[in-house]
Amino acid sequence: MKNYLEMTAKELANEKEILEKRYAEKKSLGLKLDISRGKPCSEQLALSLPMLDLVNSKTENFKCENGFDIRNYGVVDGIPECRRLFGEILDAPMENVIVTGNSSLNLFYDLVAHAMCHGLPGGSAPWCECKNRKLLCPAPGYDRHFAVGELFGFELITVNMNPDGPDMDAVEELIKDESVKGIICVPKYSNPQGISYSAKVVERFAKLSPAAADFRIFWDNAYAVHHLDFDGDMDEIPSLLRLAEENGRGDMVYMLGSTSKITFPTAGLAAVASSAANTADLKRMLSFQNIGPDKINQMRHVLFFKNAEGVLAHMKKQAEIVRPKFNTVLGVLKEELAESGIAKWNTPKGGYFVSAELMPGTAKRTVALCKEAGLVLTGAGAVYPYGKDPEDSILRIAPTFAPAVDLPAAMEIFCISAKLAAIEKLDV
Amino acid sequence: MKNYLEMTAKELANEKEILEKRYAEKKSLGLKLDISRGKPCSEQLALSLPMLDLVNSKTENFKCENGFDIRNYGVVDGIPECRRLFGEILDAPMENVIVTGNSSLNLFYDLVAHAMCHGLPGGSAPWCECKNRKLLCPAPGYDRHFAVGELFGFELITVNMNPDGPDMDAVEELIKDESVKGIICVPKYSNPQGISYSAKVVERFAKLSPAAADFRIFWDNAYAVHHLDFDGDMDEIPSLLRLAEENGRGDMVYMLGSTSKITFPTAGLAAVASSAANTADLKRMLSFQNIGPDKINQMRHVLFFKNAEGVLAHMKKQAEIVRPKFNTVLGVLKEELAESGIAKWNTPKGGYFVSAELMPGTAKRTVALCKEAGLVLTGAGAVYPYGKDPEDSILRIAPTFAPAVDLPAAMEIFCISAKLAAIEKLDV
Numbered sequence: 001m002k003n004y005l006e007m008t009a010k011e012l013a014n015e016k017e018i019l020e021k022r023y024a025e026k027k028s029l030g031l032k033l034d035i036s037r038g039k040p041c042s043e044q045l046a047l048s049l050p051m052l053d054l055v056n057s058k059t060e061n062f063k064c065e066n067g068f069d070i071r072n073y074g075v076v077d078g079i080p081e082c083r084r085l086f087g088e089i090l091d092a093p094m095e096n097v098i099v100t101g102n103s104s105l106n107l108f109y110d111l112v113a114h115a116m117c118h119g120l121p122g123g124s125a126p127w128c129e130c131k132n133r134k135l136l137c138p139a140p141g142y143d144r145h146f147a148v149g150e151l152f153g154f155e156l157i158t159v160n161m162n163p164d165g166p167d168m169d170a171v172e173e174l175i176k177d178e179s180v181k182g183i184i185c186v187p188k189y190s191n192p193q194g195i196s197y198s199a200k201v202v203e204r205f206a207k208l209s210p211a212a213a214d215f216r217i218f219w220d221n222a223y224a225v226h227h228l229d230f231d232g233d234m235d236e237i238p239s240l241l242r243l244a245e246e247n248g249r250g251d252m253v254y255m256l257g258s259t260s261k262i263t264f265p266t267a268g269l270a271a272v273a274s275s276a277a278n279t280a281d282l283k284r285m286l287s288f289q290n291i292g293p294d295k296i297n298q299m300r301h302v303l304f305f306k307n308a309e310g311v312l313a314h315m316k317k318q319a320e321i322v323r324p325k326f327n328t329v330l331g332v333l334k335e336e337l338a339e340s341g342i343a344k345w346n347t348p349k350g351g352y353f354v355s356a357e358l359m360p361g362t363a364k365r366t367v368a369l370c371k372e373a374g375l376v377l378t379g380a381g382a383v384y385p386y387g388k389d390p391e392d393s394i395l396r397i398a399p400t401f402a403p404a405v406d407l408p409a410a411m412e413i414f415c416i417s418a419k420l421a422a423i424e425k426l427d428v
Numbered sequence: 429m430k431n432y433l434e435m436t437a438k439e440l441a442n443e444k445e446i447l448e449k450r451y452a453e454k455k456s457l458g459l460k461l462d463i464s465r466g467k468p469c470s471e472q473l474a475l476s477l478p479m480l481d482l483v484n485s486k487t488e489n490f491k492c493e494n495g496f497d498i499r500n501y502g503v504v505d506g507i508p509e510c511r512r513l514f515g516e517i518l519d520a521p522m523e524n525v526i527v528t529g530n531s532s533l534n535l536f537y538d539l540v541a542h543a544m545c546h547g548l549p550g551g552s553a554p555w556c557e558c559k560n561r562k563l564l565c566p567a568p569g570y571d572r573h574f575a576v577g578e579l580f581g582f583e584l585i586t587v588n589m590n591p592d593g594p595d596m597d598a599v600e601e602l603i604k605d606e607s608v609k610g611i612i613c614v615p616k617y618s619n620p621q622g623i624s625y626s627a628k629v630v631e632r633f634a635k636l637s638p639a640a641a642d643f644r645i646f647w648d649n650a651y652a653v654h655h656l657d658f659d660g661d662m663d664e665i666p667s668l669l670r671l672a673e674e675n676g677r678g679d680m681v682y683m684l685g686s687t688s689k690i691t692f693p694t695a696g697l698a699a700v701a702s703s704a705a706n707t708a709d710l711k712r713m714l715s716f717q718n719i720g721p722d723k724i725n726q727m728r729h730v731l732f733f734k735n736a737e738g739v740l741a742h743m744k745k746q747a748e749i750v751r752p753k754f755n756t757v758l759g760v761l762k763e764e765l766a767e768s769g770i771a772k773w774n775t776p777k778g779g780y781f782v783s784a785e786l787m788p789g790t791a792k793r794t795v796a797l798c799k800e801a802g803l804v805l806t807g808a809g810a811v812y813p814y815g816k817d818p819e820d821s822i823l824r825i826a827p828t829f830a831p832a833v834d835l836p837a838a839m840e841i842f843c844i845s846a847k848l849a850a851i852e853k854l855d856v
Contacts, residue, residue, distance in 0.1 A: 037501070045499045049485040052724070056484075057477040071473045073465070073693040106718040113541045117556065117580060128545065128556045144716070151716050152545060265501040266720035288572070288579050290534040292694035294722065296480070 003341035004422055016423045023373060023416050026409070031374035033410040038191065038352035039401040040261055043321045047314060048263040051304035055296050070295035076100075076286045077279075082269065082298040088308035089224055090257050091239035092273035098282055099271045100293040104220050104256040105144055107272050108184070111218070111254060112152050114285050115181070121277040122251050123214025127181055128153075136174055136183035138166035140355060140383035140394050142191040145184045145220070149385075154181070156385035161190070165197035168204040178211035182218055188237050189223035192355040192383050192396035194348025196235035206243035208252065217244075219255045223351040225308075226261060228323050230316040233349050241273055250275030259301060261352065262311060262318075269293075269301055325399040328407040329354050336415035342422040353396050355383070356414075360391040362421035367395065369417035375410050431769035432850055444851045451801060451844050454837070459802035461838040466619065466780035467829040468689055471749045475742060476691040479732035483724050498723035504528075504714045505707075510697065510726040516736035517652055518685050519667035520701035526710055527699045528721040532648050532684040533572055535698050536612070539646070539682060540580050542713050543609070549705040550679050551642025555609055556581075564602055564611035566594035568783060568811035568822050570619040573612045573648070577813075582609070584813035589618070593625035596632040606639035610646055616665050617651035620783040620811050620824035622776025624663035634671035636680065645672075647683045651779040653736075654689060656751050658744040661777050669701055678703030687729060689780065690739060690746075697721075697729055753827040756835040757782050764843030770850040781824050783811070784842075788819040790849035795823065797845035803838050 007015065055062075055070075062069050064079035077083065078099030087094035101107060112127075119126040127133055135154035137146055138161050149156050157174060160167045166185065174180055185205075187197045197205075205217060219240050227234040244253045253275065259268035272282065305311045330347060333356065337343040342359040358366060363380035370377050378396045381387040395418075402410060435443065483490075483498075490497050492507035505511065506527030515522035529535060540555075547554040555561055563582035565574055566589050577584050585602060588595045594613065602608055613633075615625045625633075633645055647668050655662040672681045681703065687696035700710065733739045758775060761784065765771040770787040786794060791808035798805050806824045809815040823846075830838060 039501050042497070045490075045497070048499075049487075052484045052487075056480045059477075059480075062473075069470070069473070071476075071692045071695060073467050073688075101718075102722055103718045109717045113545055116545050117541055126556075128554075144719075148716055260501075260719075264499045264724060266718070267499060267722045267724040288576055289537045290529075290531045290694070291572075291688075294530055294695045294725070296692060296695040297722070297725070 003339060004419070004426060005341045012423055012426060016420065016427070019416055019420050019423070023369070023420060026413050026416065027373040029374070031409060031413075033374055033402060033406050033413070034376040035398050035402055035410050036376045036378045037401065038261070038398045039265065040318070041321065041401050041403070044318050044400070045264060047317050048304070051263060051300050054300050054303040064295060064299065068295070070299050073291045075292050075295060076290070077283050078271070078293055079295050079298050079302070081302045083271075085302055085305060085307065086257065086271035087273070089311060090221060090255050090271065090273045092241050092255060096241065096276065096279050097271055097273045098279060098286070099269055099298060100286060101270045102258070102266055102268055103260055104222055104258040104270045105148070107256050107270050108145065108218055108220060109148050111272070112148060115214070115216070116152055118285070120214045120216065121281050127214075130179055130181065132179045134177065134180045136171060136180060137385045138183070138185055139385060140192050141184070142186055142220075143378070143382040143387070146385045149184065158385050159183070161193060161195060163195060165195060165201035168201055172204070172208065175208060175210035175212070175215060180210065180215065181212055182216040184218045184220065186220050186222055187240070188221055188235060189226055189348060189351025191222070191351065192353040194346050194351045194353060194355070196349070197237055199238050202238045202240055203243060205240055206247050206249065208249070210252070215252060217253050219253060221255055221257045222261070224257055225311055225315045226352070227315065227350045228319050228326060228348065230312070230319055235349055241275070245275065251277050254278065262315065263301065263304075267297070269298060322400050325402075325404055325407055326354065328404065329397055329399045329411055332408060332411035332415060336412070337418065340419060340422070343418060352400055353398055356395045356397060356418070358393050358395060358418050359422045359425060360393045362418065362425050363389060363392045363395050365421035365424065366414070366417045369420055370413055373413045373417065375413045377414070431767060432847070432854060433769045440851055440854060444848065444855070447844055447848050447851070451797070451848060454841050454844065455801040457802070459837060459841075461802055461830060461834050461841070462804040463826050463830055463838050464804045464806045465829065466689070466826045467693065468746070469749065469829050469831070472746050472828070473692060475745050476732070479691060479728050482728050482731040492723060492727065496723070498727050501719045503720050503723060504718070505711050506699070506721055507723050507726050507730070509730045511699075513730055513733060513735060514685065514699035515701070517739060518649060518683050518699060518701045520669050520683060524669065524704065524707050525699055525701045526707060526714070527697055527726060528714060529698045530686070530694055530696055531688055532650055532686040532698045533576070535684050535700050536573065536646055536648060537576050539700070540576060543642070543644070544580055546713070548642045548644065549709050555642075558607055558609065560607045562605065562608045564599060564608060565813045566611070566613060567813060568620055569612070570614055570648075571806070571810040571815070574813045577612065586813050587611070589621060589623060591623060593623060593629035596629055600632070600636065603636060603638035603640070603643060608638065608643065609640055610644040612646045612648065614648050614650055615668070616649055616663060617654055617776060617779025619650070619779065620781040622774050622779045622781060622783070624777075625665055627666050630666045630668055631671060633668055634675050634677065636677070638680070643680060645681050647681060649683055649685045650689070652685055653739055653743045654780070655743065655778040656747050656754060656776065658740070658747055663777055669703070673703065679705050682706065690743065691729065691732075695725070697726060750828050753830075753832055753835055754782065756832065757825055757827045757839055760836060760839035760843060764840070765846065768847060768850070771846055780828055781826055784823045784825060784846070786821050786823060786846050787850045787853060788821045790846065790853050791817060791820045791823050793849040793852065794842070794845045797848055798841055801841045801845065803841045805842070
């Protein structure tokens with residue numbers, strides 16, 4: 001295969017003919033494939049099923065460490081043993097951890113709603129009073145994060161992603177504006193590029209000196225333990241909270257996490273680690289909002305994992321299921337596109353996604369072609385604020401949920417579509 | 429025993445001496461009793477334990493009715509079979525029911541936060557832009573409801589409670605002010621008086637014609653199935669949503685409920701029933717906030733109860749545990765206070781509380797005396813907005829959580845303290 005960009009018009013026409021034939025063949029199969037969302041597959045979920053048996057009608061002791069009955073009201077910040085577990089996962093002291101709810105997205109939403117309505121420690125007014133409020137959005141990023149920012153009336157400011165994390169020069173410049181209230185990050189195995197922020201980048205985050213006294217870093221460490229190869233190369237990042245505390249800036253940080261992709265999405269747990277002042281503020285907010293989280297589910301998780309080591313052993317089993325799927329995706333991408341000159345992609349060491357950078361102006365067309373042939377992708381643009389990819393080039397591939405047997409066909413359709421879209425573009 | 433109000437000074441002095449002796453005796457026992465919060469007791473909780481076994485590692489089918497895997501993401505409004513169950517409990521069509529989260533208090537909080545930040549169907553602006561916003565608070569009422577209103581910056585307007593519900597003349601007058609954005613009600617077996625709103629009162633609610641187009645009735649039907657005597661006298665109230673829809677005013681209504689006091693507080697389920705427009709609005713909000721509720725816990729509840737009949741059969745068993753406790757409380761109140769002329773109380777047919785109306789100006793003193801003798805009560809004033817009981821006379825008694833064996837002593841301390849406080853007052 002030659003580089004498309006070096007082909008003659010005739011060669012391109014030939015290639016197009018071949019691709020159109022392959023495309024028609026695939027389409028005729030009437031497939032229904034979906035690599036759009038980062039969801040665990042049944043085999044991954046099955047690994048957590050024994051957890052459901054651990055608190056049951058024969059359980060004799062329902063007391064958690066601080067003496068409360070896990071079946072009754074109370075313990076608004078989560079049972080101590082579960083705060084300890086999340087402290088280990090998030091790399092934060094358990095006193096600074098609150099375990100509540102079932103998703104880090106929901107925690108982010110609630111934190112923003114709280115800031116909007118009541119304001120945050122260090123601030124002088126609720127965020128809703130800052131009419132031109134802005135949220136920094138490293139992109140490509142997570143569409144649902146951007147959507148929350150937009151819903152709450154923030155102007156979303158794109159910050160470019162470098163291979164070692166967000167462009168920190170840009171961040172340091174942008175936070176001089178006191179209407180910039182926060183930044184939303186996925187610091188490890190980022191969605192969608194699988195980038196882990198370098199120690200240097202995390203240190204620069206910890207030293208930020210924003211104009212807004214109530215500026216916040218929402219650090220959604222959703223893939224903290226989601227390595228793909230536990231016997232190989234794994235990324236680790238420093239604890240932002242710890243570093244920020246050392247600089248006297250702990251109030252700037254909310255570190256979020258969940259077990260959505262460790263145990264069960266929506267039936268898992270979520271947690272937030274923050275400074276003493278923020279933790280006290282959140283506990284106060286929670287004391288109005290509810291009378292405690294689902295402590296039975298917290299106890300299930302504690303009994304199942306015991307500690308971070310137990311979580312890692314569990315995630316290693318998940319990696320065995322998931323890694324071959326990533327390898328299939330990467331294998332087909334390489335075979336079909338490596339020499340084409342029209343696509344680049346990352347080789348993630350963890351997380352849930354492969355991000356492909358196609359020829360500018362072809363992402364939307366590729367999604368449409370895939371759809372016509374029976375393959376659902378995340379919409380083009382979704383990884384950018386307002387759903388607008390300035391280059392129309394980035395597409396997100398989620399390999400985990402689809403059955404392994406479907407992935408070769410799905411990726412073939414993806415690659416054929418990307419190539420067809422590129423040739424259409426070159427052909428003009 | 430004679431009526432205190434008819435006693436001579438000498439008789440009062442004698443009575444006081446007797447009471448002080450009894451008080452000292454009780455105090456010397458060093459008891460630690462608590463009738464402050466409406467919490468189920470261990471025996472009640474034990475009735476729900478078999479539910480924990482119903483979804484387990486041997487379960488073969490994790491699909492809910494609409495084909496989604498309950499272990500994975502999705503179904504933001506709750507699994508259909510659980511929406512049907514809550515539809516029966518709340519008396520609303522299942523299409524209008526959303527099951528999410530673990531407490532109706534949290535739903536109320538989230539609805540207010542949503543209204544504050546984004547506005548509601550029918551409204552022209554987020555509530556945060558209404559600077560002098562007001563919330564109507566039938567009182568005596570639930571302290572945590574009032575606290576949420578205060579947290580979000582509402583002026584809390586007290587509406588007096590009549591034996592058949594809130595003073596509707598006052599409500600109809602107050603809602604002519606367009607800064608009155610809502611009213612928060614516990615319409616059945618109210619907290620703390622155990623009052624069930626009459627059909628006439630519910631009808632007047634359904635016909636309200638508020639000045640604010642986005643006025644809302646938050647109808648926290650927390651005790652919908654919490655009868656005390658399933659073979660005796662039970663209250664039923666009409667469905668506010670149904671009546672309001674008949675009047676074309678369905679958008680005015682959020683009916684809330686939970687299984688906090690049916691299965692497990694904090695490990696139960698909550699639901700909201702509302703109009704089509706409100707339901708669509710809430711589903712949209714939830715689609716930003718999270719990627720689905722805990723569907724495994726929803727399935728547990730469905731398998732355990734099957735339908736509303738199953739819920740009622742379960743609540744009948746709870747009533748058997750709880751009714752004797754209420755009878756103890758009412759028995760001691762009668763024995764100690766019936767003829768004193770210094771106290772009145774309700775005889776509830778359901779719910780979680782007995783509300784005592786003491787001699788004006790003695791509630792705080794009674795709480796202090798109880799505390800000194802080892803009995804914790806809800807703070808005086810808690811049942812009124814801002815914690816301020818205008819008469820300093822209402823105290824809430826929660827009989828369920830304390831062991832049955834402790835209740836006679838607790839209630840004796842309560843009555844002795846109330847009588848001492850009254851004599852101190854009369855003595856001036």
